[in-house]
Amino acid sequence: MKVRVIVMYKSGVLDPQGRAILASLHQLGHKDITDVRAGKVVELTVPKMTKEKLERKVKELCEKLLVNGVIEDFRYEVAE
Amino acid sequence: MKFGIVVFPGSNCEHDCYHVVKHVLRQEACFLWHKDRTLSGSDCVILPGGFAHGDYLRCGAMAKFSPIMESVVRFSREGGRILGICNGFQILIEAGLLPGALVRNRNLQYICRDLWLRTESQDSPFTRQLRTSQVLRMPVGHGEGCYFADPKTLKRLEAEGRIAFRYCDEKGGLTAEANPNGSVQSIAGVLNEKGNVLGLMPHPDRSAERILGNEDGRKLFESLIAAGPSR
Numbered sequence: 666m667k668v669r670v671i672v673m674y675k676s677g678v679l680d681p682q683g684r685a686i687l688a689s690l691h692q693l694g695h696k697d698i699t700d701v702r703a704g705k706v707v708e709l710t711v712p713k714m715t716k717e718k719l720e721r722k723v724k725e726l727c728e729k730l731l732v733n734g735v736i737e738d739f740r741y742e743v744a745e
Numbered sequence: 746m747k748f749g750i751v752v753f754p755g756s757n758c759e760h761d762c763y764h765v766v767k768h769v770l771r772q773e774a775c776f777l778w779h780k781d782r783t784l785s786g787s788d789c790v791i792l793p794g795g796f797a798h799g800d801y802l803r804c805g806a807m808a809k810f811s812p813i814m815e816s817v818v819r820f821s822r823e824g825g826r827i828l829g830i831c832n833g834f835q836i837l838i839e840a841g842l843l844p845g846a847l848v849r850n851r852n853l854q855y856i857c858r859d860l861w862l863r864t865e866s867q868d869s870p871f872t873r874q875l876r877t878s879q880v881l882r883m884p885v886g887h888g889e890g891c892y893f894a895d896p897k898t899l900k901r902l903e904a905e906g907r908i909a910f911r912y913c914d915e916k917g918g919l920t921a922e923a924n925p926n927g928s929v930q931s932i933a934g935v936l937n938e939k940g941n942v943l944g945l946m947p948h949p950d951r952s953a954e955r956i957l958g959n960e961d962g963r964k965l966f967e968s969l970i971a972a973g974p975s976r
Contacts, residue, residue, distance in 0.1 A: 674848075678893060679927065681853050730810075733803055733839070735846040736893055 666713050667744040668723060670731055673704035678736045707731055708744065719743070746970055747773040749787030751817070751833075753797035753808050754779070758830065761950040762793045769954050770966055779811035788974035789826045790817055792833025794886070794948060804847065804889045805835035814840055826870055826975045827942045828965070831887055834934070834944030843935055843944045844902065845894035851927025855888040859959075861923060862933055862947055863913040866906045869936055870972035871943040874964045880917045881910075881961040883947035885926075890946040892928035892935075902935060910934035910945055941975060 674680045680702050687701040711722065723741050732739045748766045752759045759776060766774040775785055779797075784790060798807035808814065814836075821827055821842050829837040837843045850856055864872055864879040875881070894902065902908050910933040912924040924931040926946070934945030949962025 677895075678848065679851065679891075681849050681851050681891075681927075685853055730806060731802070733806070733846055735844075735895075736848060 666711055668709045668711055668719065668741055669744045670707045670709065670723060670727065670739055670741045671704060672707065672732050672737050672739045673702060674736055675738050746788045746974055747775065747786060748789050748791055749775055749777045749784050750791045750793055751777045751779060751813055753795070753811060755797045755799055756793050756795035758794035758950055762791050765950050765953045765966060769963070770970060772970060777813055779813050781813050782816060784816050784820055789828065789969055790820060792827065792829040792836050794831030794833060797832055797836060803839065804832060805839035808836045809840040818842065821942050824939060824941050824975050826969060828871060829944035830948055830950055831946055834946055835889065837942060837944040842942050843937055844898050845892055845935065847889050848891045848893055849889050850891050852925060856925050857886040859884050860947060861913050861915055862910045863917045865908045865911055868906055869909060869940045869943065870975070871965050871968050872909060874968040874971060878917060880913060880915065882959055883949060883952045883962050885947045887946055890926040892932040894929060899930060907936040908932055909936050909943055
């Protein structure tokens with residue numbers, strides 16, 4: 666199964682990339698967009714497992730490597 | 746005094762450090778490959794600048810799993826002195842030896858130029874040959890050097906005198922222009938709780954020799970030598 670981990674800066678952390686994208690979108694005329702946050706997606710292929718086991722596994726991977734808890738939050742979804 | 750300089754795949758300032766230690770300051774120096782498990786009797790460990798493991802995922806995130814880092818972490822617990830420069834600072838943070846985080850520069854640009862630094866604490870083995878408020882000039886070269894820490898951590902760092910350097914103007918003033926990467930409170934370098942680990946984004950290794958037109962960085966190495974072996 667494929668799991669998609671979405672890593673985003675925490676709300677208090679400055680996201681210069683998101684700000685730069687927002688400025689470009691405004692330049693394109695999309696003034697109605699008020700905020701942009703840019704993050705990253707890590708797609709994992711893992712063996713089939715129960716929801717609980719997957720939850721534990723993803724949490725462990727994120728805490729150990731994929732996410733820096735000082736600045737980032739994560740969520741995940743089962744892609745297929 | 747023997748300096749061990751850790752080399753990760755993608756490090757690129759290890760020879761600068763080696764040259765300063767060995768040829769400018771006439772101390773013993775050795776390279777430590779990231780797959781080594783011992784520090785070969787080093788009295789001080791340097792994590793040099795570069796792009797360890799390609800800076801993949803986050804700068805320093807992969808390097809913390811290199812076998813040598815187990816020995817480096819143990820060395821720090823025993824009071825051993827560790828200097829992390831630029832990418833080395835990022836690695837020390839990811840390894841949990843220093844607090845906070847280093848994120849993309851505020852202007853999204855790679856900043857490669859000389860900046861001014863104000864010495865905030867002379868009370869460490871890395872800064873004992875400096876005076877508090879002394880202004881130094883050092884080059885930086887980084888894309889992810891914007892220091893971040895939550896307010897609680899910042900308060901603690903300040904109270905414990907663990908902010909070693911701040912970006913400043915020529916006269917020591919803290920301005921937004923003098924802090925181009927956007928670091929919180931202009932922080933350029935921090936110490937760990939015991940004061941035996943220092944990480945900083947600017948390069949003392951690139952400013953330690955007269956022929957390079959700048960010897961300000963040399964004072965950090967001289968402080969370490971004056972402090973002597975830590976164990």
